Amino acid sequence: MREKLTIVKVGGKIVEEEATLFQLLDDFSSIEGYKLLVHGGGRSATKIAAALGVESRMVDGRRITDAGMLRVVAMVYAGLVNKSIVAGLQARGVNALGLTGADMNVIRSVKRPVEEIDYGFVGDVEEVDADLLAGLIRKGVVPVMAPLTHDKTGNLLNTNADTIAGETAKALAKRFDTTLVYCFEKKGVLYDENDENSVIPRIDRAGFQKYVADGIIQGGMIPKLINSFEALEAGVCEVIITSSSEIKSGIGTRIKR
Numbered sequence: 001m002r003e004k005l006t007i008v009k010v011g012g013k014i015v016e017e018e019a020t021l022f023q024l025l026d027d028f029s030s031i032e033g034y035k036l037l038v039h040g041g042g043r044s045a046t047k048i049a050a051a052l053g054v055e056s057r058m059v060d061g062r063r064i065t066d067a068g069m070l071r072v073v074a075m076v077y078a079g080l081v082n083k084s085i086v087a088g089l090q091a092r093g094v095n096a097l098g099l100t101g102a103d104m105n106v107i108r109s110v111k112r113p114v115e116e117i118d119y120g121f122v123g124d125v126e127e128v129d130a131d132l133l134a135g136l137i138r139k140g141v142v143p144v145m146a147p148l149t150h151d152k153t154g155n156l157l158n159t160n161a162d163t164i165a166g167e168t169a170k171a172l173a174k175r176f177d178t179t180l181v182y183c184f185e186k187k188g189v190l191y192d193e194n195d196e197n198s199v200i201p202r203i204d205r206a207g208f209q210k211y212v213a214d215g216i217i218q219g220g221m222i223p224k225l226i227n228s229f230e231a232l233e234a235g236v237c238e239v240i241i242t243s244s245s246e247i248k249s250g251i252g253t254r255i256k257r
Contacts (some may be wrong), residue, residue, distance in 0.1 A: 101149030123157025
């Protein structure tokens, strides 16, 4: 039997507010076995950019990352947010190591090509060094991944945290029995967005297509679920979508092949 690994992705809102951050750190620390954390931090980046006079531009919820914004997200994601999480985990006895994709060449990306929109310094993941990560994990290190990668020519690239979590899970699924947990503000994928308790317990591909056609699943949840199915097809054992406060309870939406 292979060793178990839990990869948890948390959105920026959860790690940017003290109360939810502390609860997350407590719950994540209590996960048994090997684990890895991927985090966002977009709201902090927007706030600090404004304080520095750097304009934040978004298209369909995606950040345009010009040279000025790249400096901001590098400071915020790899610095303030990442190291706050690492320090909090160390305080809870978890030997965490903060990483961007550039550190030890752990995640290499390519700059997103310009089509209808020029997203600037945004990366699409090409390769995850699973051997390096697996080696760290087996030595008792808990990687904490910031949403930044690099192109191996000296450029940092702002990279979607959901994608980093999914691609990392795919790579490590060849070495561990891997569970991927996407955490956000809701308890799972909801039948009714106005009813916090209307969690859909399980979704397979056929159900996903029906829910999208019926308008039950929409917006940013669609790419999150597409990432989930791709992860399962690549060998990830299970994908769960839940809230950060329900990591231990088992409440949430389980994605099935």
